Amino acid sequence: MAKDRVVPTRKKAPQLDTPTDLKSNGVQAITQALNVLLADTFALYLKTKNFHWHMSGPHFRDYHLLLDEQADQIFATTDDMAERVRKISGNTLRSIGQIASLQRVKDNNEEFVAPLDMLRELMNDNRDFAANLREAHELCDENGDVATASLIENWIDETERRTWFLFEAARGADQTGH
Template sequence: MSKINIGISDGDRAEVNKILSKVLADEYVLYTKTRNYHWNVVGPQFSEYHKLFSDQYEALDGDIDEIAERIRSLGAMTPATLAEFAKTSRLEEHPGVYPDASTMIANLLVDHETVIRTLRADVDSCVKHNDAGTADFLTGLLEKHEKTAWMLRSMLEK
């Protein structure tokens, strides 16, 4: 493989790829939780929530692919196992727990807000590592999570 010469030092690229690997893990855990809720939601608003969760996990799936490709474009291999994601994610899973629909919405809201906060810090770190491209990419991702959080928050209002 030829040397990567994109104006970011090897050390800075390595640090940015560590950040992106954590973001990838967070997105994958959130994807899995959202898919779990899609499969297991019950109640009078089943159809609405089932569709909502489907739309959300499909959007996350696209984001996951873009993050993985960003890692590859910066010259690293992409983590791609459940074990790696579980070890690296900054989100918590709750195996064997099947909450009611409104708790599912509340749990997803907490996770999206957690991702938003971590992405803000990640953007700052990417700037410090001279990677404006990844900072911009993560800012766009952050904005998607802000919109999803707003929608989830709105569903919880009485």
Template sequence: MNNIKIGISDKNRQIVIDLLGKLLADEYVLYTKTRNYHWNVVGSHFNDLHKFFESQYEEIDSDIDEIAERIRSLGEKTNSTLAEFVKNARIKEHPGEFPSADKMISNLVADHENLIQILRADVITCEENNDAGTADFLTGLMEKHEKTAWMLRSVLEK
């Protein structure tokens, strides 16, 4: 890691890499949860929610790749096993639970809002560690989660 000369000290780069590793785990768990809901949603709005969840997990899948590539561009390998993701994620799974469609949506709202708060703090950490590139990347990711949370909340409105 010492051969990388991009204007960020090794210490600061490692701080950013560590937060990106946690974020990668969070996004992977959210991806898995959203895909689970896509497979297991039932009810009168099945077709709409099935497609809605699919569009969300496809977007998250793309974000996962970008986060992993950001870690690589900063000079580190990515943790990439399911065990590592579950261990490092702040987003939690609910094994063996098959909630109602409304509960699925409210669970996803909570997860996206949690990630938005994490990302706000992570942007500040990146700026404090002289990594404007990652701060910008995370700001864009935060905006995606804000839009998704809004869309999910809109589905819950009566």
């Protein structure tokens, strides 16, 4: 993991030291991976909402609703991710600044993005997110954290579904010439 993506180690308040049978080096590694994924999740959520808010064109309603549904699904994972970090005795994200320092999902601050470009960009972001989830799953397997691995499996499935829907929506628009 890149140095700029490292969650600073803080002295943990004894009140937050949740008991776990996972080894401390495993907790640190999984906490790090989940916090980067959590930052990516928030970035992907906001990007999806950005494109939802700025959608235009002949397929406006369909794309607008698709992105709204996907944003809701993405946001719904944030609490589970953060709470999983706490369940294994880790510390999780505390600020927008920390999210910005860890996220791998690139922001899109363009004044206008064509609808198909929005769909393709989100499709690629979701595809990359699935790959990052798989890496975290391997880390959980290496450290015997079956509960986190199980959650990640569901998040991979949801991410692959979003990727599929974005792919089909973009492909369908390509075929109709819109």
